[in-house]
Structure formats: structure tokens, C-alpha cells
Amino acid sequence: MTFQTSLRRTVVCALVLGAALVAAPRPARADVSIDAGAAVTGSSAHLAGALSLGVFNVPLVPLAAELTAIAPQNGGFATTLDARFSVAGTAIGAGAGVGTLGALHQTSVLYDGILAHGIAPHTALEARMYFGPQRPSTLFAGVRFSL
Numbered sequence: 001m002t003f004q005t006s007l008r009r010t011v012v013c014a015l016v017l018g019a020a021l022v023a024a025p026r027p028a029r030a031d032v033s034i035d036a037g038a039a040v041t042g043s044s045a046h047l048a049g050a051l052s053l054g055v056f057n058v059p060l061v062p063l064a065a066e067l068t069a070i071a072p073q074n075g076g077f078a079t080t081l082d083a084r085f086s087v088a089g090t091a092i093g094a095g096a097g098v099g100t101l102g103a104l105h106q107t108s109v110l111y112d113g114i115l116a117h118g119i120a121p122h123t124a125l126e127a128r129m130y131f132g133p134q135r136p137s138t139l140f141a142g143v144r145f146s147l
Contacts, residue, residue, distance in 0.1 A: 031057070031066070031146070031147075032051075032052070032053055032054070032147045033050075033052040033144050033145065033146040034049070034051055034052075034144070034145050034147075035048075035049060035050035035052070035070070035140070035142045035144045036048075036049055036142050036143055036145075037126075037140060037141050037143060038140070038141055038142065039070070039072035039101070039138055039139070039140045040139045040140075040141070041101075041102050041136050041137070041138040041139075042136055044074070046074040047072070047073040048070060048071065048072035048073065048140055048142070049070070050068055050069065050070040050128075050140065050142070051068070051069050052067070052144075053066060053067045053068075054066055055067055055081070062086040063083065063085050063086075064083070064084050064086070065081065065082065065083050065084075066082045066084060066095075067079070067081055067082075068080050068081075068082055068095070068097075070099075070101065070130075070140060072101070072138075072140075074104075075100075075104050076099065076100040076101045076103075077099050077100060077101065078097060078098070078100075078101040078110050078112070078130055079097045079098060079099055080099075080110060080111075080112050081095050081096065081097060082094065082095030082112065083095065084116075089117060089118035089124075090117045090118075091114065091116040091117075091124070092114065092115060093113070093114035094111070094113050094114065095112045095114070096109065096110070096111050096112075097109075097110050099130075101135075101138045102131075102132070102135045102136045102137065102138045103134075103135040103136070106134075106135065108132055108133065108134075108135065109133065110131070110132040111130070111131055111132060112129060112130045113128070114126065115127050116144060122145060122147070123143065123144070123145055123146075124143070124144040125141075125143060126140075126141070126142055126143070126144040127140070127141045128140040128141075
């Protein structure tokens, strides 16, 4: 084996390994977000807050997964695992989880849809619609602050 052949193989292996590392999902770095806003169920609105923790993101595709917990002032909660696709400052996503949001005395499966748009660095307006079987839908609208 000549030196040039060995060098070529080393360079090709390094490029393949580098591409695999770039394309592989990796843990989110300091991906913590806090939301403050209002939760509206039927004709009642209450202050609400949410906390989102990044689970992973895919570097080549603007796709991320987050674990989100929301709690309105009147009680109840929802915890969901959400997938978010972000392009040009706008994020669209969906998730599933469990909670009592909308039906305070019934813990069951919940689903959510997400629409968010960045308005400043680390700040976005966000709307989340929570719904599930045999429960009223709850709209959460607020401001998201990302650390």
C-alpha cells in the first residue's frame, strides 16, 4: 500500500465520520424555554405558564423535540412531547402527552398543535391548541423566552 492510497483512505474516512457526526441527532444545548400567557377553555381565561426542555435536535434539518409542561392558574396541567419544525423564524409543531387541561378531574391523553413566530432574539409569540377525547379544547397564547 502506498502512502497516497493510505492518505486517501484516511481523508475519506475522516470526511464520512465528520458527515455522520454533523447529521446525527444530538442533545440540545441550553435549550430551555419559559412561556407566559393565557389559557382559554370555553368562555373562561386564566393566566398560565409553561416550561419547555429540549430533548434533541437534528442539525441538518430544522427539527427539534421538546418536553413541555403547562399549568394554568385555575389548576390542571399538561405534559407533552412535541416535535417542532422551524423555518424563517416560524415554528410549526405537534405533540402528545397526558394531563387534566380542560377537564380538571380527568387525567387522560392530550394532543397539541403549535404555531410560533420569533419577534426578537430569544423571544417568540406562541399559540398552542390542546385537545383530546371527550374534553374541551384549550388555547394557550403567550410569549416564549428561550435561554
